[in-house]
Amino acid sequence: MIAGIDLGGTKIAASVANESGVVARARMPVPRSGDDRAIARAMLALVDDCCRQARLSSDALQAVGVAACGPFEGQAGQLASAAPNLCGGLSPESGLPNRWMRVALEAPLREALGGRPLALANDAQAALFAEHRFGVLRGVSHGAYLTWSTGIGVGLMLDGRLVRGKSGNAGHAGHSMVPSAQLLRSRCGCGNEGDVESLAGGAALARAWGGETEDLFNAYRLGESAAGGVVGCALDAIADLVYNLFVTLDLERVAIGGGLFCSHSDLLLPALRARLFESDRYPGMRGMLAGASVVAVSDPSRTAELGALCLVLPESWQPRWSAQFPAEAVAAIAA
Numbered sequence: 001m002i003a004g005i006d007l008g009g010t011k012i013a014a015s016v017a018n019e020s021g022v023v024a025r026a027r028m029p030v031p032r033s034g035d036d037r038a039i040a041r042a043m044l045a046l047v048d049d050c051c052r053q054a055r056l057s058s059d060a061l062q063a064v065g066v067a068a069c070g071p072f073e074g075q076a077g078q079l080a081s082a083a084p085n086l087c088g089g090l091s092p093e094s095g096l097p098n099r100w101m102r103v104a105l106e107a108p109l110r111e112a113l114g115g116r117p118l119a120l121a122n123d124a125q126a127a128l129f130a131e132h133r134f135g136v137l138r139g140v141s142h143g144a145y146l147t148w149s150t151g152i153g154v155g156l157m158l159d160g161r162l163v164r165g166k167s168g169n170a171g172h173a174g175h176s177m178v179p180s181a182q183l184l185r186s187r188c189g190c191g192n193e194g195d196v197e198s199l200a201g202g203a204a205l206a207r208a209w210g211g212e213t214e215d216l217f218n219a220y221r222l223g224e225s226a227a228g229g230v231v232g233c234a235l236d237a238i239a240d241l242v243y244n245l246f247v248t249l250d251l252e253r254v255a256i257g258g259g260l261f262c263s264h265s266d267l268l269l270p271a272l273r274a275r276l277f278e279s280d281r282y283p284g285m286r287g288m289l290a291g292a293s294v295v296a297v298s299d300p301s302r303t304a305e306l307g308a309l310c311l312v313l314p315e316s317w318q319p320r321w322s323a324q325f326p327a328e329a330v331a332a333i334a335a
């Protein structure tokens with residue numbers, strides 16, 4: 001029996017699974033106050049809840065995988081999250097009711113688990129792992145997973161290996177700078193002005209639109225020009241980021257997930273493909289884009305859940321788990 005925990009900016013989701021698949025799930029909003037171990041305590045309580053649902057003792061857990069929003073920082077030699085949307089101490093404008101500079105993760109979780117294995121990864125890296133094992137990146141050795149949601153993050157695989165980086169933070173490309181139109185120029189939670197997330201993240205879109213992103217996309221679907229300007233600028237920024245990934249890393253495929261993207265992938269995916277492969281936006285390096293593809297994941301919640309579990313999924317469970325995700329169905333999504 002294994003557990004997976006997904007820590008996002010607004011919610012924590014946990015699941016417990018055996019060799020046949022997921023047997024219990026629980027979720028709750030992310031705690032915003034208390035000490036900087038409050039989130040880790042909530043994660044453990046959710047796992048206990050899952051174990052109760054499955055009528056198991058939490059002692060039966062063999063390993064726990066945690067996918068968490070980053071960036072990670074060391075805290076007394078163990079990984080902690082310094083995510084701007086969790087830590088009120090990082091930015092006075094955040095409005096969060098805490099003064100945390102980082103959220104303790106590895107230390108309290110290891111204490112609770114005793115000597116049992118704990119694997120901790122950035123959420124986009126974990127999602128990449130899930131899509132590589134069961135989803136639209138199956139069989140791809142050089143690929144990226146891009147989450148387009150409230151924030152923007154990337155998981156990278158090169159030569160068949162997950163890229164972690166010197167501090168587990170490889171892929172924070174949402175904070176890379178792009179020369180997109182200045183229409184939406186605003187400050188990102190990380191402090192940058194004009195990075196991809198400040199132009200295309202859900203929070204930035206809501207700010208630029210002056211309302212909910214759902215209203216923005218409704219207006220976009222109706223052809224309102226103001227909405228077209230805001231969404232177009234975001235698409236430019238994401239397309240620039242994807243182009244940069246293709247030419248920097250020589251990738252075969254980029255898979256895009258995240259709640260914002262998946263809710264509107266019928267519009268956003270063709271618009272991205274047109275910018276990347278059909279327009280003259282990028283006249284250079286066409287050869288590196290030849291044969292490359294951009295695809296949508298099927299279900300962002302499933303990707304997040306599988307991502308955390310994949311971090312500790314025993315190799316021997318893989319065949320039975322793979323049978324739940326038939327390759328033909330995945331290929332149809334990727335087409």
Ligand SMILES: [Zn+2]
Pocket residue numbers: 174175188189190191192195197198
């Ligand atoms: Zn940023």
